[in-house]
Amino acid sequence: MVNFLQYIFFYTVFSLPLTLSYRTTKVINFVHANFITYGAYTAVFLHGVLGNSSIVIAAFLAFVIVGGMAVLDNLLVFTQLQKRGSSPAMVMISSMGLWIAYRYLLYVLTDIMHFYTSKNFVSYGRITYSDIPSISLAEFNLSQAFIASMVATILVVSSLYLILEKTRMGRAMRAISDNATLAEISGIPRNLVINLTWFLCGGITAVGGVLWTSFSGAITPEAGDSMILQVFTIGFIGGLASLLRTSIGAIIIAFMENIGIAFLNTYLGVPVSFRPFLTFIALLTTLILFPPLGAGGGLPYRFRKRGLSQ
Amino acid sequence: MSNILEVRDVAKFFGGIRALDGVTLSIPHKGLVGLIGPNGSGKTTLFNVITGFYVPDRGSVWFRESNSMVRIDGLNPNEVFRKGIVRTFQTPRLFNSLTVLENLLVTPVNQIGENVAKALYVKSWREQEIELSKKALGLLKTFGMLPYVNSRISELSVSHMKMLETMRGLMTPAKLYLLDEPTAGVDYSMARELFTYIKRLRDEQNLSFLIIEHRIEILMEFVDYVYVLHNGRLLSEGKPNEVTSDPKVIEAYIGA
Amino acid sequence: MIGFDIVGFIISWLTLFGIYAILSLTLNMESGVSGVTNFGKVVFYGIGAYISATLTTYLILMLNGVDIVENPPYNINGVILLGELGSKNPVLNIGLFILSVFLSFIVAGFVGYLLSYPILRVGPEFVGFTLLSTGELLRIFLLHFEPVGASKGLMAIPNPLGWIPDSRVRETLYLIVILAFLALTYTVMKRLLNSPLGRTLKSVRDDETAALCMGKHVPKIKALVLFIGSGFTGVAGTLLSYYFTSVNPNMFVPSVTFNAWAMIILGGMGNLTGSLLGAALITLVDRLLTFITPLLGITVISPDYVRWIIIGLLIVVVLIVNPRGILPEKPIKTPALQQVEEELKK
Numbered sequence: 001m002v003n004f005l006q007y008i009f010f011y012t013v014f015s016l017p018l019t020l021s022y023r024t025t026k027v028i029n030f031v032h033a034n035f036i037t038y039g040a041y042t043a044v045f046l047h048g049v050l051g052n053s054s055i056v057i058a059a060f061l062a063f064v065i066v067g068g069m070a071v072l073d074n075l076l077v078f079t080q081l082q083k084r085g086s087s088p089a090m091v092m093i094s095s096m097g098l099w100i101a102y103r104y105l106l107y108v109l110t111d112i113m114h115f116y117t118s119k120n121f122v123s124y125g126r127i128t129y130s131d132i133p134s135i136s137l138a139e140f141n142l143s144q145a146f147i148a149s150m151v152a153t154i155l156v157v158s159s160l161y162l163i164l165e166k167t168r169m170g171r172a173m174r175a176i177s178d179n180a181t182l183a184e185i186s187g188i189p190r191n192l193v194i195n196l197t198w199f200l201c202g203g204i205t206a207v208g209g210v211l212w213t214s215f216s217g218a219i220t221p222e223a224g225d226s227m228i229l230q231v232f233t234i235g236f237i238g239g240l241a242s243l244l245r246t247s248i249g250a251i252i253i254a255f256m257e258n259i260g261i262a263f264l265n266t267y268l269g270v271p272v273s274f275r276p277f278l279t280f281i282a283l284l285t286t287l288i289l290f291p292p293l294g295a296g297g298g299l300p301y302r303f304r305k306r307g308l309s310q
Numbered sequence: 311m312s313n314i315l316e317v318r319d320v321a322k323f324f325g326g327i328r329a330l331d332g333v334t335l336s337i338p339h340k341g342l343v344g345l346i347g348p349n350g351s352g353k354t355t356l357f358n359v360i361t362g363f364y365v366p367d368r369g370s371v372w373f374r375e376s377n378s379m380v381r382i383d384g385l386n387p388n389e390v391f392r393k394g395i396v397r398t399f400q401t402p403r404l405f406n407s408l409t410v411l412e413n414l415l416v417t418p419v420n421q422i423g424e425n426v427a428k429a430l431y432v433k434s435w436r437e438q439e440i441e442l443s444k445k446a447l448g449l450l451k452t453f454g455m456l457p458y459v460n461s462r463i464s465e466l467s468v469s470h471m472k473m474l475e476t477m478r479g480l481m482t483p484a485k486l487y488l489l490d491e492p493t494a495g496v497d498y499s500m501a502r503e504l505f506t507y508i509k510r511l512r513d514e515q516n517l518s519f520l521i522i523e524h525r526i527e528i529l530m531e532f533v534d535y536v537y538v539l540h541n542g543r544l545l546s547e548g549k550p551n552e553v554t555s556d557p558k559v560i561e562a563y564i565g566a
Numbered sequence: 567m568i569g570f571d572i573v574g575f576i577i578s579w580l581t582l583f584g585i586y587a588i589l590s591l592t593l594n595m596e597s598g599v600s601g602v603t604n605f606g607k608v609v610f611y612g613i614g615a616y617i618s619a620t621l622t623t624y625l626i627l628m629l630n631g632v633d634i635v636e637n638p639p640y641n642i643n644g645v646i647l648l649g650e651l652g653s654k655n656p657v658l659n660i661g662l663f664i665l666s667v668f669l670s671f672i673v674a675g676f677v678g679y680l681l682s683y684p685i686l687r688v689g690p691e692f693v694g695f696t697l698l699s700t701g702e703l704l705r706i707f708l709l710h711f712e713p714v715g716a717s718k719g720l721m722a723i724p725n726p727l728g729w730i731p732d733s734r735v736r737e738t739l740y741l742i743v744i745l746a747f748l749a750l751t752y753t754v755m756k757r758l759l760n761s762p763l764g765r766t767l768k769s770v771r772d773d774e775t776a777a778l779c780m781g782k783h784v785p786k787i788k789a790l791v792l793f794i795g796s797g798f799t800g801v802a803g804t805l806l807s808y809y810f811t812s813v814n815p816n817m818f819v820p821s822v823t824f825n826a827w828a829m830i831i832l833g834g835m836g837n838l839t840g841s842l843l844g845a846a847l848i849t850l851v852d853r854l855l856t857f858i859t860p861l862l863g864i865t866v867i868s869p870d871y872v873r874w875i876i877i878g879l880l881i882v883v884v885l886i887v888n889p890r891g892i893l894p895e896k897p898i899k900t901p902a903l904q905q906v907e908e909e910l911k912k
Contacts, residue, residue, distance in 0.1 A: 028695065080886050089603050092694055093827065094885045096605065100824050101878030104871040115866045229699045236692070273710050280703050287684045287696065301386050301778060301785065361779060391781035405772035408765070409897045411906060415762070416769045417780045423762030426790065430757045436901050439762065443902035447909045459906055460897070482780070
């Protein structure tokens with residue numbers, strides 16, 4: 001049960017930025033997986049190389065570094081491609097290229113750090129932070145990870161709500177996601193807003209990655225990649241548009257992966273390692289029943305025949 | 311007089327917006343019918359309903375197939391095309407990385423070489439291909455676009471794109487053509503030439519046309535019937551001279 | 567450079583090239599020509615490889631009267647028995663090879679066709695992700711599915727030419743088999759591309775909606791493309807499993823797909839010769855790296871990581887600087903072009 005809640009927190013922090021970045025920028029961003037991993041590794045390197053044990057410092061630095069990384073991707077790659085009139089599919093392919101490059105760049109970094117510190121960074125143990133209390137509530141022992149991710153999730157959700165609903169920046173972001181051209185004509189500095197969106201999305205995801213280091217038993221350079229199925233499925237459940245539905249998606253997937261699989265395991269003997277299949281079924285169900293871009297993916301084609309009354 | 315297309319009381323809503331609200335119109339066989347109206351009056355939405363982009367929220371669309379009328383609303387765009395209706399778009403939607411010739415050759419129906427097994431044997435489709443390319447070249451010649459035959463679409467001017475899109479429709483065996491502003495961006499004399507050609511096609515090949523056009527002066531000269539849409543409703547209809555003298559129409563256009 | 571086996575190098579390079587070129591050709595047909603962004607190439611590749619591996623190992627043991635319940639091909643006894651029995655009967659070996667090729671094509675193609683059902687509903691932008699995750703799921707499944715050896719995979723798969731004693735001759739002959747399949751794939755793809763069907767595929771890629779309005783049954787066309795492309799990919803998987811004589815889940819990671827993508831982007835999307843060129847260049851660099859790496863001695867940074875960083879950046883840089891690749895797409899060649907020439911001469 002605690003794990004279930006724990007995963008809700010993680011998935012919310014990981015997938016809200018995905019939905020937000022897609023709906024504002026219309027880029028299917030595979031680098032999102034790197035955002036998680038790089039966030040986690042900011043914390044890992046801070047801990048392993050510099051001996052930092054403050055989660056606040058780690059989260060702050062991860063936010064800035066990965067946020068900057070996201071903005072750089074946008075400036076150097078996505079914007080360049082869009083300027084050239086490349087199709088969204090091409091932009092997505094470029095994000096895949098970046099994903100590969102970032103992933104192995106991290107491996108190189110872990111190798112270099114290993115060379116200097118002789119520590120194993122390819123599978124790094126859970127980090128115990130000094131600035132999170134662990135609380136015992138009656139019979140429950142709430143772990144550091146639980147408290148940290150709960151606080152972070154509440155912070156992220158409430159600040160996203162405030163930013164989107166109460167600030168000019170938020171209104172500009174919503175205007176761009178509704179109709180980018182119209183928003184630009186009406187005087188919204190589109191590029192600035194999109195860059196800020198990327199910064200925010202990269203940053204929040206990275207904070208999620210930092211939280212992951214206080215929970216996961218072994219942090220690997222593929223931590224983010226292994227969660228990409230879940231995170232994208234949650235985004236799709238949210239239609240890549242609605243933040244509320246994305247949060248509900250996080251709850252659904254966390255439920256299936258923790259309580260659903262436990263149930264199947266007990267009663268049907270399904271191995272726990274087949275957990276991703278449940279998520280995959282959720283993905284296919286979402287695609288067939290609630291396609292993110294409408295049936296036919298924006299193509300005016302209807303698969304189900306409407307009964308014609310003659 | 312038999313109708314080739316009948317739109318009966320069609321309504322289409324988007325959220326709370328009434329794009330179309332109870333539109334009824336018909337196109338006679340061999341008709342050359344104009345559809346005018348201010349921007350946002352629902353002209354393109356009507357095209358989208360007829361060609362199966364949207365399912366109407368109310369009403370029905372009927373199309374003549376041999377001797378009876380069949381209902382076509384709710385069919386998919388490709389099925390509507392197969393019935394014999396072809397459309398063009400306000401902003402040309404050509405196949406941008408194909409050449410002019412390829413754009414024309416894509417559309418003919420029942421191409422033998424579109425079948426996987428037969429595509430592998432050039433012999434099986436060679437003859438048809440040659441025949442179709444002759445037809446395409448003939449069309450290009452008529453409109454003076456032969457020099458561009460191997461150009462990519464991105465190298466064409468807007469007026470050539472518009473012409474090419476209409477020509478692409480003419481490569482098909484469609485019986486009814488829905489043209490969305492065929493002469494936008496085309497110079498005056500070429501526009502007249504296009505309409506003259508359309509009229510000739512109508513007479514020689516028994517085709518029917520429904521044409522959205524903003525250049526009312528040219529349109530009125532050629533069409534034999536006009537419908538005026540305003541805010542999703544039919545404002546007026548009749549012979550060109552009747553419509554242009556209708557005070558409601560004049561008001562709508564000045565008001566818009 | 568002492569002991570640099572130049573012939574062995576060329577054979578291994580061409581073998582890898584042959585297999586990867588089939589992948590890149592079919593990927594180009596799917597993604598470059600028809601606009602189905604297939605990030606799950608590895609699914610069909612893996613299916614092909616595992617079908618042939620499973621079929622061959624089980625059948626060889628069964629036909630030789632081994633009790634596969636006691637000695638399944640994935641445990642140590644099975645592997646030893648396979649080593650003993652695997653290359654005794656040339657007719658059986660070749661027969662199983664042909665059967666595998668056939669089955670891989672059908673099954674991989676069929677899976678591609680089935681997968682088109684959900685993905686056609688989501689539009690080109692989501693196709694990629696769905697297929698990508700399908701690949702990861704397949705790998706997780708294989709990792710935990712005991713009958714195909716779980717994480718160890720299947721070993722000692724008898725090569726169809728395993729009965730030839732001399733390894734150099736065997737490798738060369740198997741290379742010829744692979745190149746023959748490559749030639750077949752190339753011919754089929756080239757013919758399909760340079761036909762009215764190819765034109766229709768390109769029109770679907772350029773503007774799905776307009777193609778739909780011109781009567782093209784876009785979903786059917788995409789399903790067809792996935793069937794053909796996946797079928798040939800399955801065959802590539804078969805060829806791979808017999809070449810390495812072993813399969814395991816970690817051979818079928820998403821990286822395989824990315825390799826093929828790098829090849830078609832570098833070579834030129836929509837140009838089949840470009841895919842061959844891209845495959846040749848990238849496999850050549852790969853082979854050189856594996857030959858050279860031991861000569862470099864131990865370094866801090868693994869050359870393999872550097873290679874992947876370069877592949878990733880290559881995709882990005884080519885897309886930005888020269889999105890049409892080394893060999894840009896050309897208009898399709900049909901008899902219509904001759905008509906045009908005649909007409910222009912008049």
